[in-house]
Amino acid sequence: MAPLVLASASAARAALLRAAGVEFVVRPSGIDEAAFKQRYRAAGASAIDCATALAEAKALAVAAQIPESFVIGADQILVCGEEWFDKPANLEAAAAQLRHLCGREHSLATAACAIQGGLLLWRGTATPRLTMRRFGEGFLADYIAAEGEGALGSVGAYRVEGRGVQLFSRIDGDHFAILGLPLLELLAFLRGRGLLRE
């Protein structure tokens, strides 16, 4: 097992870390994330507290099997008004979600952590805010057709680094957090632990 392990099944998150030149292996936690989030919602928790707790639960579940490794956990929840959104299950759900977000601001509660030997060594959070412009049904149909399965890989049904940027009138906050990780902070932690060259 490599020293660095990403406890996430998200292809976007792995691509982000790989593009940054970080070497790691992927080992998804297998946690029932929907049930986890439902419990937190029912308890009245905030999205960022839920994402933080879920990132830690994922990392802990994987770290228990490989105590010598540094295990990165991460989670992201889209919040629009009172609603929380997760990755859409299919293209119809993606379109419905985008119709809901159209013309409104939403935030991306983004959390990550690092665990080794049962110890929580690092935790980072960010909550970028994005405003979707008022787009038409014709645009939406073109968008879904062009993105295809790519629209299913993120909590917002968009890749802001691709055609998804056409959905937005305003973007505030860290670009890498939008993509799924507070990356600058994570890289600083990895350097401090000798997992990346300083």
Add this chain to the structure above:
Amino acid sequence: MAPLVLASASAARAALLRAAGVEFVVRPSGIDEAAFKQRYRAAGASAIDCATALAEAKALAVAAQIPESFVIGADQILVCGEEWFDKPANLEAAAAQLRHLCGREHSLATAACAIQGGLLLWRGTATPRLTMRRFGEGFLADYIAAEGEGALGSVGAYRVEGRGVQLFSRIDGDHFAILGLPLLELLAFLRGRGLLRE
């Protein structure tokens, strides 16, 4: 000639626009940019005023040949203290530039415009600020070896969307402006002119 023309030889800028789902053709202006910038520096102009003027000069030069097309001009100047930086000519120059930026804040004076039929129809600017951490010579050697020619495509000798993110301790400002274009504003202009679906 397609309705939209990018008057820039920058591969990074073309890649950014292409990723966003915009169709265009590239037609570099052939302007002597180094001489242009030297005249502005000598006159005591600010970097953003120079980048704005150069973006317009590039677009005007190309638009004169194809008056029916919408021509996008763009330019970016890296400013660190009193110095202006442009794309490094080779890997040695890239390393020297990164040593200069190491441990310091710099800004990216970024300008773009759109011209049709001799009329300046849109202008956008942004000046994101980035702070490079104090990295060592070992890191720098690894970085240059890993990036290769990729380090020569931007004014900062880095691709922040790739391994270049490891250079930074802090990034403030629009991610797309860092990559070379005030993209959200440009997309809004293109929609307003019927060049992108609304």
